[in-house]
Amino acid sequence: xxxxxxxxxxxxxxxxxxxxxxxxxxxxxxxxxxxxxxxxxxxxxxxxxxxxxxxxxxxxxxxxxxxxxxxxxxxxxxxxxxxxxxxxxxxxxxxxxxxxxxxxxxxxxxxxxxxxxxxxxxxxxxxxxxxxxxxxxxxxxxxxxxxxxxxxxxxxxxxxxxxxxxxxxxxxxxxxxxxxxxxxxxxxxxxxxxxxxxxxxxxxxxxxxxxxxxxxxxxxxxxxxxxxxxxxxxxxxxxxxxxxxxxxxxxxxxxxxxxxxxxxxxxxx
Amino acid sequence: xxxxxxxxxxxxxxxxxxxxxxxxxxxxxxxxxxxxxxxxxxxxxxxxxxxxxxxxxxxxxxxxxxxxxxxxxxxxxxxxxxxxxxxxxxxxxxxxxxxxxxxxxxxxxxxxxxxxxxxxxxxxxxxxxxxxxxxxxxxxxxxxxxxxxxxxxxxxxxxxxxxxxxxxxxxxxxxxxxxxxxxxxxxxxxxxxxxxxxxxxxxxxxxxxxxxxxxxxxxxxxxxxxxxxxxxxxxxxxxxxxxxxxxxxxxxxxxxxxxxxxxxxxxxx
Amino acid sequence: xxxxxxxxxxxxxxxxxxxxxxxxxxxxxxxxxxxxxxxxxxxxxxxxxxxxxxxxxxxxxxxxxxxxxxxxxxxxxxxxxxxxxxxxxxxxxxxxxxxxxxxxxxxxxxxxxxxxxxxxxxxxxxxxxxxxxxxxxxxxxxxxxxxxxxxxxxxxxxxxxxxxxxxxxxxxxxxxxxxxxxxxxxxxxxxxxxxxxxxxxxxxxxxxxxxxxxxxxxxxxxxxxxxxxxxxxxxxxxxxxxxxxxxxxxxxxxxxxxxxxxxxxxxxx
Numbered sequence: 001x002x003x004x005x006x007x008x009x010x011x012x013x014x015x016x017x018x019x020x021x022x023x024x025x026x027x028x029x030x031x032x033x034x035x036x037x038x039x040x041x042x043x044x045x046x047x048x049x050x051x052x053x054x055x056x057x058x059x060x061x062x063x064x065x066x067x068x069x070x071x072x073x074x075x076x077x078x079x080x081x082x083x084x085x086x087x088x089x090x091x092x093x094x095x096x097x098x099x100x101x102x103x104x105x106x107x108x109x110x111x112x113x114x115x116x117x118x119x120x121x122x123x124x125x126x127x128x129x130x131x132x133x134x135x136x137x138x139x140x141x142x143x144x145x146x147x148x149x150x151x152x153x154x155x156x157x158x159x160x161x162x163x164x165x166x167x168x169x170x171x172x173x174x175x176x177x178x179x180x181x182x183x184x185x186x187x188x189x190x191x192x193x194x195x196x197x198x199x200x201x202x203x204x205x206x207x208x209x210x211x212x213x214x215x216x217x218x219x220x221x222x223x224x225x226x227x228x229x230x231x232x233x234x235x236x237x238x239x240x241x242x243x244x245x246x247x248x249x250x251x252x253x254x255x256x257x258x259x260x261x262x263x264x265x266x267x268x269x
Numbered sequence: 270x271x272x273x274x275x276x277x278x279x280x281x282x283x284x285x286x287x288x289x290x291x292x293x294x295x296x297x298x299x300x301x302x303x304x305x306x307x308x309x310x311x312x313x314x315x316x317x318x319x320x321x322x323x324x325x326x327x328x329x330x331x332x333x334x335x336x337x338x339x340x341x342x343x344x345x346x347x348x349x350x351x352x353x354x355x356x357x358x359x360x361x362x363x364x365x366x367x368x369x370x371x372x373x374x375x376x377x378x379x380x381x382x383x384x385x386x387x388x389x390x391x392x393x394x395x396x397x398x399x400x401x402x403x404x405x406x407x408x409x410x411x412x413x414x415x416x417x418x419x420x421x422x423x424x425x426x427x428x429x430x431x432x433x434x435x436x437x438x439x440x441x442x443x444x445x446x447x448x449x450x451x452x453x454x455x456x457x458x459x460x461x462x463x464x465x466x467x468x469x470x471x472x473x474x475x476x477x478x479x480x481x482x483x484x485x486x487x488x489x490x491x492x493x494x495x496x497x498x499x500x501x502x503x504x505x506x507x508x509x510x511x512x513x514x515x516x517x518x519x520x521x522x523x524x525x526x527x528x529x530x531x532x533x534x535x536x537x538x
Numbered sequence: 539x540x541x542x543x544x545x546x547x548x549x550x551x552x553x554x555x556x557x558x559x560x561x562x563x564x565x566x567x568x569x570x571x572x573x574x575x576x577x578x579x580x581x582x583x584x585x586x587x588x589x590x591x592x593x594x595x596x597x598x599x600x601x602x603x604x605x606x607x608x609x610x611x612x613x614x615x616x617x618x619x620x621x622x623x624x625x626x627x628x629x630x631x632x633x634x635x636x637x638x639x640x641x642x643x644x645x646x647x648x649x650x651x652x653x654x655x656x657x658x659x660x661x662x663x664x665x666x667x668x669x670x671x672x673x674x675x676x677x678x679x680x681x682x683x684x685x686x687x688x689x690x691x692x693x694x695x696x697x698x699x700x701x702x703x704x705x706x707x708x709x710x711x712x713x714x715x716x717x718x719x720x721x722x723x724x725x726x727x728x729x730x731x732x733x734x735x736x737x738x739x740x741x742x743x744x745x746x747x748x749x750x751x752x753x754x755x756x757x758x759x760x761x762x763x764x765x766x767x768x769x770x771x772x773x774x775x776x777x778x779x780x781x782x783x784x785x786x787x788x789x790x791x792x793x794x795x796x797x798x799x800x801x802x803x804x805x806x807x
Contacts (some may be wrong), residue, residue, distance in 0.1 A: 005296060007289070014283045014552045015579025017595045018771075020545070024598030027543060031600055035574075036292050036304075041284025044720050045781050057286045060293030060400070062300055073781050076756020126756040128771030131598070182280025182313050183570050218345020218395040233287070233397030243314050243342050252733025274565060283552045305561050305573075310553025326555045329562030329669070331569055450551025451582050487614020487664040502556070502666030503658070512583050512611050 003090070005034050005062060009054050009069040010130065011042040014182035018128065022068075022135040023123065029139035043074040047097050048160050049254075052177055055101040056234045058089055068138045069093040070130035083147050085109040090141055092134045097160035100189055104159075105248070112174060115151035163255075165189055168262035174237065176207070176256040183245025187258045189237035198262045205229040207239055207258040208250040219243075271413035272359070274303050274331060278323050278338040279399065280311040287397065291337075291404040291439055294390065298408035307336070314342040316366050317429050318523075321446055323368040325503045327358055337407045338362040339399035350402055351426055352416050354378040359410060361403045364431035373428075373497075384420035434458055439533035443506065445476070445525040451512025456527045458506035467531045474498040476527040477519040488512075540682035541628070543572050543600060547592050547607040548668065551582040555695035556666065560606075561674040563659065567677035576605070582681035583611040586698050587792075589639040590716055594772045596627055596640060606676045607631040619671055620695060621685050623647040628679060630672045635698035642700075653689035701793075703727055708802035712775065714745070714794040721783025725796045736800045743767040745777055745796040746788040757781075 006026060012018045026033055038057050042050040049197050050071035058067050072094045080095040088107030094097050095113075114120075114133060119140045124132040137150060163175040165188055174189035183228040185207065194203070215237075216228045224243040227250075232238035238248045239258065246252065275295060291395045292304055298335040307326050311319040319340035327336050341363045349364040356375030362368050372515075383389075383402060388409045393401040406419060432444040443458040454476065463472070475522055484506075485497045493512040496519075501507035508515045509529065515521065544564060550556045561573055576595050580588040588609035596605050610632045618633040625644030631637050652658075652671060657678045662670040675688060701713040703726055712727040723745065729736070732741070739752040753775075754766045762781040765788075770776035777784045777796065784790065 015575075015577040016719050017577050017591045018718070020576040020595045021598045023598075024595065024603075027572075027574070028600045030600065031542065034364075036289065036296070037284075038289040039286050044375065044783075054288045057293065059291050060290045060297065062297045065293075069783075074758040077758035079758075080432040081323065125771040127768065127776075131771065176397075180287070181285050199657065220343040220346035220348075230396065233290075233394040238396075245313075273569065303565075305558065305565070306553075307558040308553040308555050322555045326562065328556050329559045329566065331562075331566045334562075449556070450554050489612040489615035489617075498664065502559075502663040502669065507665075514582075 003058045003064040003066050003142050004032060005036065005065045006138050006142055007036045007038045007058070007061060007065060007067045009038040009042065009050055009067065010040045011044045011046060011050065011071045011225065012040050014040055016040060017051065018131065022130045025131055025135040026139045029136055030142050033142050042071055043113050047071050048162065049178065051098050051101040051160055054098070056104055058102060059087065061089070063088040064090065066090045066092065066135050066138050066141050068100050070134060071098055072096065072129065075129050076126040081114040081129060082111055083114060083137060083141065083150050084157070085147060092138050092145070095158050097158045099157060100159040101162060103157065110147060111154050111157055113149050113151045113154050116149060119145065119150060163188055165193055167193065172260040174258045176252060176254055176258060179247045179254060183241065183247035184232065185239040185246050185252055185256065186232060186234065187237045189260060190235060190260065191231045191237070194260065202262060204261045205239070205258065206250055207256060210239060210250055272333040272335050272411050273301060274305065274334045274478045275411055276305045276307045276327070276330060276334060276336045278307040278311065278319055278336065280313045280315060280319065280340045281309050283309055283459060284493050285309060287400065294400055294404040295408045296485065298405055299411050302408065302411050308460035311340055314340065316340050317431065318447065320367050320370040320423050320429055323367070327371060328356065330358070332357040333359065335359045335361065335407050337403050338367050339403060340367055341365065344398050345395040350383040350385060350398060350462045351380055352406060352419050353380045353408065353426070354416060359405050359416070361477055364427050366427045369425060369428040372391045372426065379416060380423050380426055381416050382423050384512065385418060388414065388419060412463065432457055433461060436462065439531055441529040443525060443527045445521060445523055448516045448523060452510065453501065454507045454508040454515050454521055455501060455503065458527065458529060459504060460500045460506070471531060473530045474508070474527065477521055477527060479508060479519055541602040541604050541680050542570060543603045544676050544680055545574045545576045545603060545605045547576040547580065547588055547605065549582045549584060549588065550578050552578055554572065554578060556669065559669045563669055564677045565671040567674055568680050571677065571680050575591045576747045580609055583609065585609050585635050587716065589636050589698055593639040593643055597625065597724065599627070601626040602628065604628045604630065604671050604676050604679050607636050608672060609636055610634065610667065611667070613667050614664040619634040619652040619667060620649055621652060621675060621679065622649045622695070623685060628685070630676050632800050634698045637695060638697040639700060641695065648685060649688045649692050649695055650685050651692050654687060657688060671800050701726055703731055705731065708800055710798040712796045714790060714792055714796060717785045717792060721779065721785035722770065723731060723784050723790055723794065724770060724772065725775045727796065727798060728773060729769045729775070732798065740800060742799045743796065745794060746790055748777060748788055752805065
């Protein structure tokens, strides 16, 4: 399962030399590897934010890509670091839940706990395991080292609690999981939670001061400034302001409640 | 016209997982391709800003580079998506004017409208054609697919109105087109609009509260804090504050008026 | 000393098309080169900040990597541009001190002043030598051109004054050199300045309103919100707030004073 391709997801911030140090370590071990940034603007220590970005992005990459994720408030404590085979991809990350969203959505084949120091940097700092353990391990994986050589197999990983959708008769109560750079509010409501026989134009979607009648299909179909609800590119309900920012207009943050309602009579008829 | 090199220009914001999703799609189709970011900090929906960045940057890349540009407020509506051969390069972008600046400055050889779904992702979302149409098309182009196979030829594309320079006797009235990260004000005034027999040290340049006597050649030639006017690296008149930000000092924004004046008697003499 | 790998460190800002223009120039000359960004978020004109980032990051890259650094407030003036062989790496930068920190920490083998225009762009602007001189020179170096062919050897380069640590009996007085994206304060105090026979848990570290008793080893070992002092991943004393920002909590900036004290009796005993 050697791979020429490694992705990086961190909370180090754009332009951080810490990211470049990881790339240097990767390339010093495996000069032919290709490195792609998924994101370095995960909010500091936001493990759930990182887990969601990773889960929604990793599967677009080629089979056998190695994904390294470092959002690691517990660096230097006894939390483990894992390598895992999930779906068709390989992941390296601290055992703090960062891989638990992708592991819920794809088949989890195996997990090992990194213990074999032969594949680490000679000197390991207390504060930067991304550079000193995870990057060198990923570089060795990309050269064909087997996961099993990295340490003992383990049975489970830390799981994050992802806010779940509450269903009652005629209502879904969901949550804003993420806000993208356009200010679109991305929720935890998947379209298959909405009964298929309900006319989507008759749904009522509310969030903060927004009260939206009917779902639309794309941003461009209404006049600038209109608040719309639609299924976004990650197959989740989104609230957006056409050519504006729903986050600003609604003063919404991650964790905001979003309700989707329909007339249960219609559904039961 | 296969190429190993693809550039990306978007308004997705730095660190956006949407950019990474496009890269995953590109690499999943063509693993050997090299991807270079031109910019992802185009202001949201600022088609003119994206068109200008693309026009001033693309020609520095090697012949046959494929440039993908996604600033696309009309995503999901009936606007077309184009592939075009302009100068020695290939471009993929929505037909909203994003390619019109580069097409005005370089020879426009051919335009096709993307219609052949064989080169798209199997599932196309309503809101992210950059990932689902433009990235896969660019990956196929980089593998040698011909533009003509992507859809029918068309004769024209949407043109943006770029603010033009007003010329009167002894005066050029121009506009700030862009503000760079140093706060330099980049205008639409090209140096060849200034009569060649005018002494550039005798020009008077005004913009907001700035009244500058004479053009200089570089930032470093005056004391920190001085407001200067010079021909910048994109061959346009720029206003700058030495080791400071002209945008802050002059509280200037894109669209600000800039005047260049000279004594018409001198010119006519 | 040809190399497939070139890094870039600039103050151009994230998403700047100037960075992309440099990459285009590099790839147009040497299409097989790999380009890695170290950072483009050096504060504008902050030569010392750039010098420190470069020094702490460059040595993680493979032997013979070519590092191009452009923080260049004197562009267009008579300041020289240098290529230098320092340690196992090659550097290209203006002669304004940007290379002086790395040159103090690694063996400086040779310096040449760029004069041979054969390896520059045909047209050189007054304001963007990064694109017009440094990028083409680096591309030629990566193809195997020798430093000696670029211009005459010189004996010295401009040196920056890096704040030094004051030692008195029982006290080190240092300075915050940098603030990372987590808000950690990175100082100029190296651990070897602290006497080896001093119990690190008995050190007193003060900085602004912070008065910390004893050093810790990692961020994760105290409760969120605690202010801690530790040796960070660059082998320097750092002040951090666990899962928070020391820069915000202490309202600290680069240049802040940090004191480390111990009981000199203990040391002399």
